[in-house]
Amino acid sequence: MIKETVTRQATGVKPAILFIGSQMATGGAQRVLLDQAAWFYEHGYHVTAAFLYDQEGVHQVWQEIYPFPLVNLNICPPGGRTNPLRTFSGLPRIYRFLRNHRFDIIETFSHYANLLVLPLAWMASVPVRVGSHHGREANFPNLLNRLHSFIISSSITTCMVAVSQQVSSYAALEENIREDKIIVIPNGIQAADNRLLAPSQPVALRAELGLQPGAHLVCSVGYLTEQKGHRFLLEAIPLVIQKYPGTIFAIAGDGPLLKELKGQAEALNLAGAVIFLGNHSNVADLLSLADIFVLPSLWEGLPIALLEAMGAGVAVVASQVDGVEELIVDNQTGLLVPPSDSQALSQAILRLLEEPEFRVNLGQQGKWLVEKxxxxxxxxxxxxxxxxxLLEGRQ
Incomplete structure (x- = not known):
């Protein structure tokens, strides 16, 4: 396969690249994968995107959006959970897929994709095998973590990209991955769409959210899991609406904690103040109305949701964790609060509501940073x- 790669380069044909993630679902790593695949496709590369399974049944919808092949390797049924037997029975299928398509480069986008696919790519003689690390993997068994570190540190993997300096340090110090195998490339997003919404759109969105004239909108976007810390945001809301009644908190995203969070909101008497939007079809429109974006996470890599909010010029409040600190300089490009601290979240949100000029300036500075x-x-x-x-080094 290396000979074929050299032949392609000699004839001016650009390499064939496979971008592969764990599951087809709404999330930051999936967004990075698809955006990266689209960029390389637009620049003339032979691109394929693949996922181990389709968690949300979105394969057909995504394929209609993207012009490059989008493959569901189907090691788990839509909406289902993986199990060891099905996973291992799917490995030969993944190997044949890699062998038959003769990719020059493969990049994997999660710990599970690193763990399962990189050894198969090595066996299939894919010349360049790049793993990636987007932050701590929740509930990742210790045995698998040790195996993952071995695979990344060995010759099975050419190198691993960490999405922030903090993630790089965590991988080296906590996961014992060889430092010389780690390369830092921060996440990036497309420039925010600066078009003006049609006159009817803000009105329709405000009506959908129940926003009264002059009321404020605070939004949060993320998968509803323990990592994202939404319960601390809910605990922060009563103090805010006591001072600013009519403020709406819109939480976009789905996940296993949805029912629990709705129950918590009801127990806190937040009916009318909190809206759970599910996987919202157009986060950009939501951000266009938002006064404040909140990221109450307990840990992060370099979150796409935060980048998008800052890129849209929305003032942000975020937990002081991991890669977030590489995006936000406190009081300059956003406000940082300690993780798991509802009181601090309340005070930060209140400060931005009380100081509109500061809020606007914070949003502008954040947007400038993301664009730059x-x-x-x-x-x-x-x-x-x-x-x-890496390809040149394999010749």
Whole structure:
């Protein structure tokens, strides 16, 4: 396969790249994968995107959106849970897929994809095998964590990309991954769509959310799991609406804690103040109305939801964790609060509601930072340079 790669380069044909993640679902890692695949496709590369299974039954919808092949390797039924027997029975199918398509480069996008696919790519003689690390993997068994570290640190993996300096340090110090195998490439997003909404759209959105004239909108976007810390946001709301009645808190996203969080909101008497939107079809429109974005996470890599909010010029309040600190300079590009601290969340939100000029300036500074240092072109050019250098080293 290396000979074929050299032949392609000699004839000016760009490499074939496979981007592969664990599950088809709404999430930051999936967004990075698809955006990166689209960028390389637009720049003339032979691109395929694949996932181990379709968690939310979105394969057909996604394939209609993207012009490159999108493959469901189907090691688990839609909406189901993986099990060891089905996972292992799917490995030969993944190997044949890799062997038959003769990719030059593979990039994996989660601990599970690193663990399962990189050894198969090595066995299938894919020349360049790049893992990635987007932050701590929740409930990842210790045995699998040790195996993952071995796979990344060995010759099975060419290198691993960490999405922030904090993630890189965590991988080296806590997961014992060889430092010389780790390369930091921060996440990046496309420039925010600065088009004006049609006159009817803000009115319709405000009506949908129940926003009264002059009322404030605070939003949060993320998968509803323990990691994302939404319960601390809910605990922070009573103090805010006591001072600013009519403020709406919109939480976009789905996940296993949805029922529990709705129960918590009811117990806190937050009816009318909190709206659970599920997987919202257009987060950009939601951000266009938002006064404040809150990320109450307990840990993060370099969160796409936060990048998108800052890129849209929305003032942000976020937990002082991991890669978040590489995005937010406290009181300059956002407000940082200790994780799991509902009181601090309340006070930060109240400060931004009480100081509109400061809030607007905070949003503008955050937008400038994202456009300058965390844009998609910058991220993908770094990946392109990495891929090309690694391919040249394999000749």
């Amino acid at each position: 240092e965390f844009n998609q072109d910058q991220m993908c050019n770094l990946y392109r340079n990495l891929f090309e250098n």
